[in-house]
Amino acid sequence: MRDFSLPPLVETPATGSLADSVHDVAERDPELLQLSRRSSDPGSDEWIPVTASEFRDEVMGLAKGLLAEGIRFGERVAVMSRTRYEWTLFSYALWSIGAQLVPVYPTSSADQVRWILSNAQVVAIVVEHEDHAMTVGAACGGLTLLRSMWQLDSGCVEQLTDRGRYVPDAMVHRHRRAVGPQSVATITYTSGTTGRPRGCVITHANLAVECDTLYAGWKGILAEPGEQPCILAFLPLSHIYGLMVQVACLRGGVRLGHQPDLSPEALLPALASFRPTYVFAVPYIFEKIFHKARRAAEEAGRGELFDKAVDTAVRHAEEVERREKGEGPGPGLKLQVAHAVFDRLVYRRLRAVLGGRVRHATSGGSTLDRELGLFFAGAGITIHDGYGLTETTAAVTSQPPGHPRFGTVGRPLPGCAVHIAQDGEIWVRGDVVFAGYHDDPVATESVLRDGWLATGDVGRLDEGYLVITGRKKDIIITSGGKSVSPQILEGRLRRHPLISQCLVVGDDRPFIAALITLDLEASKHWYQLRGKQLAYPQQATIDKEIHAEIQRAVTIANSAVSRAESIRAFRILPNEFSMDDGLMTPSLKLRRGAIVKAYAADIEELYSS
Structure with a gap:
């Protein structure tokens, strides 16, 4: 098999922008718990609720402040910060006035910052703290367009909001209504595993179709029936994967929290206190959780028990997978009994690490190991492995709900197609594919071919499921x-x-x-x-x-x-x-x-x- 596609679940927006969802949700359900902010008290586990109407008002206030500061329609503003509430606030404020977002990784060097700000012709930048400000200061020589820098830890949100208090709301709405689906939402730079990063031009339509498709097809597994879905964002929002999660939550009425520190010492307590219903992560996170659980079992003298639980989980998930494929009856009685015993002794402890409510998760960024995927599924958390690039606005394939095949990255998202070229390279097509590389027509022409994006990855199709076997350059x-x-x-x-x-x-x-x-x-x-x-x-x-x-x-x-x-x-x-x-x-x-x-x-x- 060399080609596979699925019909679309959603229509490409004909009008409007990403910022519209903030106003639409607030008007439809003003008291909806839209976000949760971490308490500023050191060591506190408290999450402060933010309703849809409160978030809309904060976005409007900041948008007016940006207008007062001289940010104009179509201009580009960079954000250099870890994942935190203000990151989301700034992105929607910028989109509300028709400005374009340019994410900058908070670990970027001065040379990388200089390249991005220069290449994207950025006029202002938001930084998180003094260290970032110094990095920008070291990079800004020769950047004649850069005229403003605001620092989150110095209260820039409050300062800008105060500056814009005399700007009428109608001015923001005029800007917002001038933004269309094909307008540029963000120029997101690739991670740069090889060579200098390129700016991927992502439109409002790209992000809207990506997020609406995922929500329409996967909303049934975001939470248990009767629960409001809630997701803790801890992936970098400067990466398209993290940015997609943010937009999907705000378009779908999913409660969103932020966690800036990815270290296990900070992340695990945040998961325990926030108690998400769904997790978006990368394989590295799931590997760390698994190994930490194994170490804890060995320290308690239960290492042998844990290994037996792992074997039982993997075998149970394999039998369920075979049943879904029509190749077997499913787990036998003996295996079911063993699985139930280990669920009480081991698996529920593992689920507790993620807050206790997660039953499904998504892994992206690289392929999840099949054995690890089987283990988590057997332990009660089905990980939907997906595949995508910055150029595809994050996911272009994912495991379909109820029909995962571990070791693959799933099937094309509805509305997308996958083609395997003669040399094994993976080509993809769909409304999630980006508009091109900023100011680099040669690079754009090298990857966009008659509507197809040549990904640079190598793989094969197995009954519509994509298997990644490597990267051409690797x-x-x-x-x-x-x-x-x-x-x-x-x-x-x-x-x-x-x-x-x-x-x-x-x-x-x-x-x-x-x-x-x-x-x-x-x-x-x-x-x-x-x-x-x-x-x-x-x-x-x-x-x-x-x-x-x-x-x-x-x-x-x-x-x-x-x-x-x-x-x-x-x-x-x-x-x-x-x-x-x-x-x-x-x-x-x-x-x-x-x-x-x-x-x-x-x-x-x-x-x-």
């Missing part, structure tokens, strides 16, 4: 001419609780090798189980027992590929890759080129030895 070709997709090996290695990240290398080399980083908490736990102590993080990189354990993980991973594709050598690195050192994107993907450059000496030693 394919490794050894000196012997063997083509190797690193995805399978890297995914299998990350299953091991000690391994945090893995990068497979081998271009123009005689064999495949790997750079591996360790999870610090898992390493401490590993030592504790053996009656030892991890004195310093680098200790684990030279520990012979750790090396032997990682070698076993490598051997298991190699069993999935041919000998020519197998890892022959590996190096354990002293530190994890991170966004701070520029080796990970904000969507937690590895920047392969940057890592290879940063660890060139380690790679040379791998092959010279």
